[in-house]
Amino acid sequence: MISVWDKDGILELAGALARAGYEIVSSSGTARYLRDNGFSVTEVRDITGVPSILGGRVKTLHPKIMGGILARRGEDSDLLDCREHGIQGIDVVVCTLYPFEETARRNAPRDELIEKIDIGGVSLIRAAAKNYAHVTVVADRADYESVAAAVESGGVPEEMRRDLAIKAFLVTSSYDATIHEGLADALGTPRDGGGALKVLPLRREQSLRYGENPYQSAALYMPTLSRPAFTQLSGKELSYNNLLDLDTLLKGMALFRSSCACIIVKHTTPCGAAEAEDELSAYDRALASDPVSAYGGIVGFTGRVSLAVAERLSSHFYEILAAPEIAPDAEEFLKSRKRNLRILAVTGDYTPREQITANRSGFLIQAETLPPVPSSREGRWVGNPRQELWADLLFAWRTACLAKSNAIVLAHGGASVGIGGGFTNRVDAARYAIDQAGDRAQGSVMASDAFFPFPDTVELAAAAGVSAIIQPGGSIHDEEVERAAEKLGVGMFIGGTRTFRH
Numbered sequence: 140m141i142s143v144w145d146k147d148g149i150l151e152l153a154g155a156l157a158r159a160g161y162e163i164v165s166s167s168g169t170a171r172y173l174r175d176n177g178f179s180v181t182e183v184r185d186i187t188g189v190p191s192i193l194g195g196r197v198k199t200l201h202p203k204i205m206g207g208i209l210a211r212r213g214e215d216s217d218l219l220d221c222r223e224h225g226i227q228g229i230d231v232v233v234c235t236l237y238p239f240e241e242t243a244r245r246n247a248p249r250d251e252l253i254e255k256i257d258i259g260g261v262s263l264i265r266a267a268a269k270n271y272a273h274v275t276v277v278a279d280r281a282d283y284e285s286v287a288a289a290v291e292s293g294g295v296p297e298e299m300r301r302d303l304a305i306k307a308f309l310v311t312s313s314y315d316a317t318i319h320e321g322l323a324d325a326l327g328t329p330r331d332g333g334g335a336l337k338v339l340p341l342r343r344e345q346s347l348r349y350g351e352n353p354y355q356s357a358a359l360y361m362p363t364l365s366r367p368a369f370t371q372l373s374g375k376e377l378s379y380n381n382l383l384d385l386d387t388l389l390k391g392m393a394l395f396r397s398s399c400a401c402i403i404v405k406h407t408t409p410c411g412a413a414e415a416e417d418e419l420s421a422y423d424r425a426l427a428s429d430p431v432s433a434y435g436g437i438v439g440f441t442g443r444v445s446l447a448v449a450e451r452l453s454s455h456f457y458e459i460l461a462a463p464e465i466a467p468d469a470e471e472f473l474k475s476r477k478r479n480l481r482i483l484a485v486t487g488d489y490t491p492r493e494q495i496t497a498n499r500s501g502f503l504i505q506a507e508t509l510p511p512v513p514s515s516r517e518g519r520w521v522g523n524p525r526q527e528l529w530a531d532l533l534f535a536w537r538t539a540c541l542a543k544s545n546a547i548v549l550a551h552g553g554a555s556v557g558i559g560g561g562f563t564n565r566v567d568a569a570r571y572a573i574d575q576a577g578d579r580a581q582g583s584v585m586a587s588d589a590f591f592p593f594p595d596t597v598e599l600a601a602a603a604g605v606s607a608i609i610q611p612g613g614s615i616h617d618e619e620v621e622r623a624a625e626k627l628g629v630g631m632f633i634g635g636t637r638t639f640r641h
Contacts, residue, residue: 243321535586
């Protein structure tokens with residue numbers, strides 16, 4: 140039985156089957172295609188006695204087809220049923236499914252999308268896979284060559300039939316999961332259906348050299364209805380760690396998208412960020428935040444990378460450059476000077492709905508959304524309101540959203556001057572950021588990704604010359620912390636939103 144939507148490569152497999160003495164059964168477009176290419180084909184309707192009906196919706200769903208696939212060759216009762224009803228055994232099923240995924244990706248009308256939900260093909264594949272002890276199922280054209288070779292060598296061995304069956308169920312489960320997501324979106328229905336099940340169809344985008352460490356294998360997978368948020372223009376193949384860092388960078392580019400900004404990321408946390416009138420100035424200011432940590436990091440821009448920016452970048456070692464637009468002369472310059480630099484054109488097409496983390500407890504799933512930006516009208520000031528520093532406070536807050544918890548960011552004039560992230564206590568994070576800032580802490584602002592459990596961080600900030608602080612509040616010691624800010628003359632805005640990144 141050959142029933143394929145995608146005809147690519149099928150003639151070679153059909154030829155191997157014909158030469159091995161198989162009678163080919165098919166219907167509709169596949170039958171015509173094989174016949175036009177010189178194959179003798181028995182039509183399904185000649186076996187079932189029933190033509191294709193309902194506009195092609197029903198062709199192969201018939202006892203003489205499904206029975207021929209499912210019959211257990213060593214089961215006397217099955218063989219008796221086959222003789223009684225004139226059912227001939229079908230030993231090989233080759234089937235590829237209607238292109239629902241491709242149809243959904245181009246946002247086809249609902250009726251067209253529904254017609255691309257394959258019924259008969261999935262039934263053929265599942266039946267053949269269930270009866271793998273006697274039937275070979277081929278549901279992926281990548282297996283055509285190996286199956287053809289096995290057929291011409293005397294037959295498909297049971298071990299291969301078993302492996303093909305397991306793969307077939309993977310194909311149909313992914314197909315159904317893709318239908319679930321695509322149809323839910325098309326009909327405006329929640330994907331989870333209000334139930335307790337979670338199914339996520341993924342397709343391997345590329346294999347990676349290894350994972351975080353050389354002893355770990357790794358690959359990049361994308362949801363079947365999604366495309367990557369970037370196109371790689373040049374450089375070495377992306378690594379697992381590159382992609383971990385890139386996640387932080389893309390979030391930062393989204394948080395700063397309304398301004399001309401540069402963000403430098405190292406080990407999934409920012410080591411520099413800045414806004415400016417132009418990309419070159421933004422880069423210089425971001426790099427000045429922590430030039431030592433920037434070595435070997437990745438750098439991103441919210442705007443166009445010019446040749447001048449490319450020339451400045453070339454004097455440092457970066458793993459990735461990412462931007463929505465890269466000038467042709469800048470791209471050519473970097474390709475010639477930095478052959479290993481991975482240059483990514485960011486399209487912004489893909490934003491995950493959920494963040495999924497697998498660990499030894501199971502799978503943790505949470506909504507993947509950017510944090511709500513604080514509003515000066517919705518939060519409250521403690522002590523002296525420093526509204527003139529509001530732009531800097533929001534800049535520091537956005538940068539703190541990207542840093543690992545516990546996170547403290549010092550900023551001045553739209554640029555980070557000190558970032559403490561990933562510390563097990565907040566006062567150490569503050570101390571690190573202040574030490575990194577040095578004299579630049581004077582007159583700066585501070586952002587914290589979570590509340591201050593004690594006044595000690597506020598006291599450190601005041602001693603360093605920090606002018607204002609933004610933090611979400613929520614500690615049982617809020618009153619004590621706020622009194623310290625008032626006493627020390629540090630304006631503090633309570634924004635109300637925690638932004639942990641563990």
